[in-house]
Amino acid sequence: IEILRMRWQRLRIYRRPGSVLVDYRILRNFVRIYQFTGFTQ
DSSP: OHHHHHHHHHHHHTOOTTOHHHHHHHHHHHHHHHHHHTTTO
16 A cells, blocks of 8 residues: 555656546546555454
């Protein structure tokens, strides 16, 4: 999970104009993975 978080922040740093939709899609998948792994243990 920490690796994914660091990779996410790195993607945010190298963000380009027009990649908002891609960011949104990645964020949705991120939340889905979080719920799937049961991060509320």
